[in-house]
Amino acid sequence: MLYRLRNTVKHYDWGxxxxxxxxxxxxxxxxxxxxxLWMGVHPSGPSRVLRGEExxxxxELIAEDPAxxxxxxxxxxxxxxxxxxKLLAAGKPLSIQAHPNLEQAREGxxxxxxxxxxxxxxxxxxxxxxxxxxxxxxxxxxxxxxxFREPDEIKELFGAVLGPAxxxxxxxxxxxxxxxxxxxxxxxxxxxxxxxxxxxxxxAGELCSFLAGPGGAGPPAGGTAGSAARAARAQxxxxxxxxxxxxxxxxxxxxxxxxxxxxxxIFLPAGxxxxxxxxxxxxxxxxxxxxxxxxxxxxxxxxxxxxxxxDFSPGKLRILTADPLSxxxxxxxxxxxxxxxxxxxxxxxxxxxxxSITVVTEGAPRLFSGEILPGGNxxxxxAGNTAGLEGDFTAFAxxxxxxx
Numbered sequence: 001m002l003y004r005l006r007n008t009v010k011h012y013d014w015g016x017x018x019x020x021x022x023x024x025x026x027x028x029x030x031x032x033x034x035x036x037l038w039m040g041v042h043p044s045g046p047s048r049v050l051r052g053e054e055x056x057x058x059x060e061l062i063a064e065d066p067a068x069x070x071x072x073x074x075x076x077x078x079x080x081x082x083x084x085x086k087l088l089a090a091g092k093p094l095s096i097q098a099h100p101n102l103e104q105a106r107e108g109x110x111x112x113x114x115x116x117x118x119x120x121x122x123x124x125x126x127x128x129x130x131x132x133x134x135x136x137x138x139x140x141x142x143x144x145x146x147x148f149r150e151p152d153e154i155k156e157l158f159g160a161v162l163g164p165a166x167x168x169x170x171x172x173x174x175x176x177x178x179x180x181x182x183x184x185x186x187x188x189x190x191x192x193x194x195x196x197x198x199x200x201x202x203x204a205g206e207l208c209s210f211l212a213g214p215g216g217a218g219p220p221a222g223g224t225a226g227s228a229a230r231a232a233r234a235q236x237x238x239x240x241x242x243x244x245x246x247x248x249x250x251x252x253x254x255x256x257x258x259x260x261x262x263x264x265x266i267f268l269p270a271g272x273x274x275x276x277x278x279x280x281x282x283x284x285x286x287x288x289x290x291x292x293x294x295x296x297x298x299x300x301x302x303x304x305x306x307x308x309x310x311d312f313s314p315g316k317l318r319i320l321t322a323d324p325l326s327x328x329x330x331x332x333x334x335x336x337x338x339x340x341x342x343x344x345x346x347x348x349x350x351x352x353x354x355x356s357i358t359v360v361t362e363g364a365p366r367l368f369s370g371e372i373l374p375g376g377n378x379x380x381x382x383a384g385n386t387a388g389l390e391g392d393f394t395a396f397a398x399x400x401x402x403x404x
């Protein structure tokens with residue numbers, strides 16, 4: 001038995017007006033941003049299952065018999081569906097952010113509850129008690145900032161991009177550069193970020209004006225830093241125009257700038273500072289909406305809490321590709337695994353076993369039952385059931401991994 005899902009769409013202002021409506025075969029005449037399509041049981045955007053002519057929240061369906069729908073071991077371990085699956089369509093940069101580990105989330109959720117902060121309050125950091133590791137896989141070219149650069153690389157980019165800045169601005173940025181000279185990289189990056197958050201508002205405004213203006217378009221340094229400086233400067237200039245007065249517009253200088261090709265993915269553990277910039281992707285995470293923000297947003301930023309959860313280790317995240325036989329992307333989570341399903345040549349057949357949610361991102365495959373599953377549509381596959389798809393298509397399946 002398979003269940004077609006009716007999913008919640010989030011219209012955040014950073015969303016693209018095109019990717020999700022186009023996939024669903026809709027015309028977005030109003031130009032409204034369609035940022036995320038949520039598939040799962042999170043109360044902020046629950047899916048509903050179609051049962052004949054009626055709709056039932058997916059969480060209620062699973063709660064009727066967790067062992068039946070999730071399998072006995074998963075039901076005992078998690079109690080409900082442990083992941084949240086999304087289509088993510090970024091037309092503008094998302095906020096710079098990080099997510100807590102499980103211990104931090106439980107402690108923070110308890111602390112804010114005891115403080116009487118409403119769950120929907122603007123200044124709430126922890127909206128649930130779960131951690132939020134996640135994997136994101138590109139459907140189109142997908143640009144992101146992920147993890148701290150090495151301090152020496154940041155210093156080099158500073159010189160290339162901000163070297164032509166007025167003397168007064170360079171003086172205000174002096175504490176940031178001094179922090180990068182500290183001998184221990186983690187200490188250097190922590191001190192650098194603290195100095196950035198402590199930048200006087202006037203200096204932050206001047207920084208944005210420089211980057212967005214003609215002064216910020218001067219020639220970057222040559223050598224190996226040249227192309228990196230050009231890419232970082234272009235993104236910083238874009239950020240400065242979108243978020244004037246926000247010092248985090250220089251994030252492309254201190255975070256790794258990457259562009260995933262379609263089918264490539266990255267896994268983000270807790271504490272990794274990141275921001276998705278542009279493109280269309282699937283995103284799979286533990287069932288949580290806990291976000292600590294660090295810039296490029298009008299939403300709440302809690303600097304001390306962000307600094308508490310961040311991992312200040314420098315380095316690039318490994319780019320993942322699907323296993324050529326299984327389609328699986330390697331990730332270390334108990335709550336979820338991601339698999340790409342492809343059918344080619346008109347006779348391609350792939351099967352996905354439950355418990356799983358499968359969403360079509362290209363084509364319109366035929367289920368083995370004969371039903372067509374158009375692009376953007378998804379199904380919940382209970383444990384012990386299998387969804388077979390055939391035709392020319394690409395789909396992604398979010399599953400609960402089998403216990404080791």
